[in-house]
Amino acid sequence: MAQTDTHPDGPRFRGRTTIRDIADLAGVSIATVSRVLNDRPDVAPNTRETVLQVVRERGFNRNRTARGLSNGRTGFVGLMLPLIADAYFGPILSGAAEALYEADLRIVLCPTLHEHDREVSLLEHLVSESTDGAILMLPEESEEELLALQAQGYPFVVVDPRERPPDGIACVSAMHASGAQQATEHLLQLGHRRIAAIAGAEHWYATEERLLGFRAALAGAGMFPDPELIRFTDWQVQRGVEVADELLSLPNPPTAIFGFNDNVAIGALNAARARGLRVPEDISIVGFDDTAQAEIVTPKLTTVRQPLAELGRTGVSLLNRLIDGQRLDALRMELSTTLVVRASTGPVPQRGRNA
């Protein structure tokens, strides 16, 4: 009816309802409909109501693509991460995805498989293609590359930086040092004095910070760490097993091991078990991250909880602000970590353990 009236070319059935159809039905111009839809203040209440009425009736939804073309924003955000199916990155991704969905942004998912080249090319894609910005998780990019990217004016946020993050780049991480300190103090309180650290990869930000916290806790108890008891790894279970094995073979082995992530802690668990040691009776083990695996292994792992999903969400909220052109005051955010005590830690064994 109104349709054919206003459109001499007959009823318009060319695909989906458009803003023009709504305008016709409501007897206003498309500009007005657009204004209503964008919650602009300069529309008469009556008009607004009429338009909304029609919109509801027809179940109208604006075309995202057209919107994007018109207002310059694409509504898409790149999400670069090493792996999707991963106990550590999964929850971060999940948090980010949720927040992006709420912010009405869509995702361009880019798994890099830890390959620097692939990451660089993906990143170029993201920039040159139409994304409004990106979240980079544990990026391989060097400080220079990141700064160069920023110089281009492309908005991005680093979540869980690999290296100590350069000034001026928006960055979200967990309180590594504080978490490590809590974990270590927990062991100290249980009476442990010979505490080993199975650290992550050398020079990584997370490794260095956690080491800092580890040392701080020891210092607080008036102790210096035995260099022999600190070992670096690639964060993987296998290396955890190997390194733990070395540690337990020492003439004066540790009574507790602090793994800098759950992987290596689980490795240590396995190594201890392989030697017939009981956990936590003979040796205590702490992890870091609190991934789903910590709950699955036996005994359940005492570990430092990183708010992984929250890291993702926070990253998104920073990115949103960057995209909106707000210059941020706090470019660096650190989320708190908490110790989760489970079953892999206990009082130091009285004496005469059989190494």
Place this chain on the structure above:
Amino acid sequence: MAQTDTHPDGPRFRGRTTIRDIADLAGVSIATVSRVLNDRPDVAPNTRETVLQVVRERGFNRNRTARGLSNGRTGFVGLMLPLIADAYFGPILSGAAEALYEADLRIVLCPTLHEHDREVSLLEHLVSESTDGAILMLPEESEEELLALQAQGYPFVVVDPRERPPDGIACVSAMHASGAQQATEHLLQLGHRRIAAIAGAEHWYATEERLLGFRAALAGAGMFPDPELIRFTDWQVQRGVEVADELLSLPNPPTAIFGFNDNVAIGALNAARARGLRVPEDISIVGFDDTAQAEIVTPKLTTVRQPLAELGRTGVSLLNRLIDGQRLDALRMELSTTLVVRASTGPVPQRGRNA
């Protein structure tokens, strides 16, 4: 130079390079540039080369959004799944994401958190908003809802259907029955005769099919399953523990347990250990799925491997064909499963186990 020549309004610095800039630089019309970019045959070789030259020089990339507006396709595909950070869905998502990236499609990630309402509303969003199609993993949707969606002409593929998939709907799953049969035969070969099944949720497609395979294997050995030894669960670890505990408390307990996913198998592992039973010496346990957890628990879990990533990839390739308007011959695809023997299964204990 060429820029200011052709544009009296001064050098154009309004954002990114457009097809028009390329046209000016190459001294042709935008239509020609578009033709070159789309590999249309009706362009003179010289012209084509000139344009490509300029495109390369400027590192030009067409604006996706504008393209979408113009040609009707959005280049976006919905990915609906219960959970992102999950040992089971993670790998499927990962495979799908990879395939989508290769097909130059972008993702709209929709975690439903297993909530039917949320799923319905997300799905409406996907359809009414601009996605070209969707992959639905383990959808909550009923058969009717799915058929209705299809009747709307919206292209979608179901990956890992919850219920027996209706005819006419594109659908990818694993060979549940065959996998279950292999697992059961493995136990039979080890001499087990009292084999319990900790099944998944009743009426689920996966549960029914696996049950089929389980029974088939027993039948092959001339046995009927003892109904007492088949229990349904919600697929979660906790229920696995409880149910396994019940089974192990029976007057005549099983010597082997087949968990219909890794979760319940791990639950059984824990339940057995809690009773002081050794795995696999006192009792054998098999899982299903081969998630990352199967490698982490002690002992490592013998389990049926589902090609999870491949499920995702296959789903995408089906969807691509649907979007291209090809009517598919094989709407239903089943990917093969294989038994992975690890350390949680062994020969049946000789006699006189202490239940």
Place this chain on the structure above:
DNA sequence: AGACTGCCTGAAAGCGTTTACAGTAGAGGC
């Protein structure tokens, strides 16, 4: 009464592509 002010509204110009259609130039046929 006339000028002004604010509030609403509509027309129209983009946004960057694709593509239908129209046009041109050169080649070949007569």
Place this chain on the structure above:
DNA sequence: GCCTCTACTGTAAACGCTTTCAGGCAGTCT
């Protein structure tokens, strides 16, 4: 030398929305 045909190229109209700009119309102030 003219016509037709082919091969290529350009013009311009979408695609569906946002937003600027220019009114129109009441009401207000002098």
